[in-house]
Amino acid sequence: MALAHRLRDAIRRLNPHIPVGAQDEACRMVLNPNIPGQVQANRQMHRWLAEGVPVQYQRDGETRGDRVSIVDWSDTARNDWLALNQFSVQGPKLTRRPDVVLFIDGLPVVVVELSNPGDENADLWTACNQLQAYKEDIPDLFHSNALLVISDGIEARVGSLTPDPERYMAWRTIDGASVDPLRAMKELETLVHGLFRRELLLNYLRHFILFQDDGPLVKKVAGYHQIHAVRAVVESVLVASSPKADASRRGKGGAVWHTQGAGKSIEMTCLAAELLRETPVQADTRPRLRELLSHSPSRGIVFTTIQKSHPAKTRTASRSCPSGTTSPSSATRPTAASTASGPAWTARPWRGGHEPRSACTCMTPLDRCARAGTTPSSWSSCTTCGSRASLRRACTRCTWTNR
Numbered sequence: 001m002a003l004a005h006r007l008r009d010a011i012r013r014l015n016p017h018i019p020v021g022a023q024d025e026a027c028r029m030v031l032n033p034n035i036p037g038q039v040q041a042n043r044q045m046h047r048w049l050a051e052g053v054p055v056q057y058q059r060d061g062e063t064r065g066d067r068v069s070i071v072d073w074s075d076t077a078r079n080d081w082l083a084l085n086q087f088s089v090q091g092p093k094l095t096r097r098p099d100v101v102l103f104i105d106g107l108p109v110v111v112v113e114l115s116n117p118g119d120e121n122a123d124l125w126t127a128c129n130q131l132q133a134y135k136e137d138i139p140d141l142f143h144s145n146a147l148l149v150i151s152d153g154i155e156a157r158v159g160s161l162t163p164d165p166e167r168y169m170a171w172r173t174i175d176g177a178s179v180d181p182l183r184a185m186k187e188l189e190t191l192v193h194g195l196f197r198r199e200l201l202l203n204y205l206r207h208f209i210l211f212q213d214d215g216p217l218v219k220k221v222a223g224y225h226q227i228h229a230v231r232a233v234v235e236s237v238l239v240a241s242s243p244k245a246d247a248s249r250r251g252k253g254g255a256v257w258h259t260q261g262a263g264k265s266i267e268m269t270c271l272a273a274e275l276l277r278e279t280p281v282q283a284d285t286r287p288r289l290r291e292l293l294s295h296s297p298s299r300g301i302v303f304t305t306i307q308k309s310h311p312a313k314t315r316t317a318s319r320s321c322p323s324g325t326t327s328p329s330s331a332t333r334p335t336a337a338s339t340a341s342g343p344a345w346t347a348r349p350w351r352g353g354h355e356p357r358s359a360c361t362c363m364t365p366l367d368r369c370a371r372a373g374t375t376p377s378s379w380s381s382c383t384t385c386g387s388r389a390s391l392r393r394a395c396t397r398c399t400w401t402n403r
Helices: 004-014 020-031 038-051 124-137 187-195 198-207 224-240 264-276 286-295 336-340
Strands: 053-059 062-068 081-085 100-104 107-114 147-151 156-159 209-212 218-221 345-347 357-360 391-394 400-402
Touching (some): 020 038, 020 053, 020 062, 038 198, 124 147, 147 187
Antiparallel strands (some): 081 100, 345 400, 391 400
16 A cells, blocks of 8 residues: 555656656555565565665667666655645545555555553553554554554653554653653654654665564564664764774774674674675574584674584593692593693683572573582583583683683
């Protein structure tokens, strides 16, 4: 579903070098994607939105291929922006009226649903449930949808076509520097001013929407901290790689700190898409990582976690605890001679607190060391992954650490 006349005018305006017949064919494809499945159709529409609609035409006796642009990503003024309140959409059985629909070049990319402020029982999730009903009653509205926004006038959340209600996120910044700048009770205003600035919204639509298909197809969108972190990284990398950069910044891209579960995977994928214009390939296991590295072309991005590069085998030998206590008879540790092929055990004080800390690189917590009170069932192998060389152990009492 789209505003056909606005879409057609945008295609004419943005693609003067493409014959009118090919422009009309691209417009027909967008208006009738003919792709089964709501999420599958949405993925195809997003691809066309970001990359252009593929067309063919005859010129000088040759068949040529090209892409018809729907949106001008570099100049916001060349796009047609429109927001409609109570926009009526005719579905197969019912007519529905979403509260606010935002169109870019005739395509409905954002739907905003507000719960009724006059209903004392209405809350944020009443609006969420209403959106779920829209997906069933007027599915064509969501073919080109990028973002869904729900609000009760006080709280506000943003999500995508496929998330569970708990996946809807608050948008807590306007400029990316200050959090909750309008303070409490102003979440909707913060979201509107922080996400719907035209330049930022175009950047978001192009680089910060992902589809994950290792199982049921899922659409994911970045949070406020992810988009601003990526934009800061891109700016920093461009400055650091410039030959005109100040000596103190040249070659220094910087670091981004995250807590666990903050969405590092999505962030790095978006960074690769924006900075390198490539799609990363994920390595879930060590054999898969080896395969990708050994058969990859000269360019490419492999996304993995650091423990996947840990050595698989290491020679072992018995050693004593540096505090004078001998480890259990079953304990085996790499010798110093094995450092070249794997990590060596070193005596190093642990400064992480008073509790012994042990973990395999597969992140399975292990038992505490013998001197801390319990004896591990196997000092040199993980009960989950079975690795003999991937143990990392640190104890405040015996000061053994494996780095």
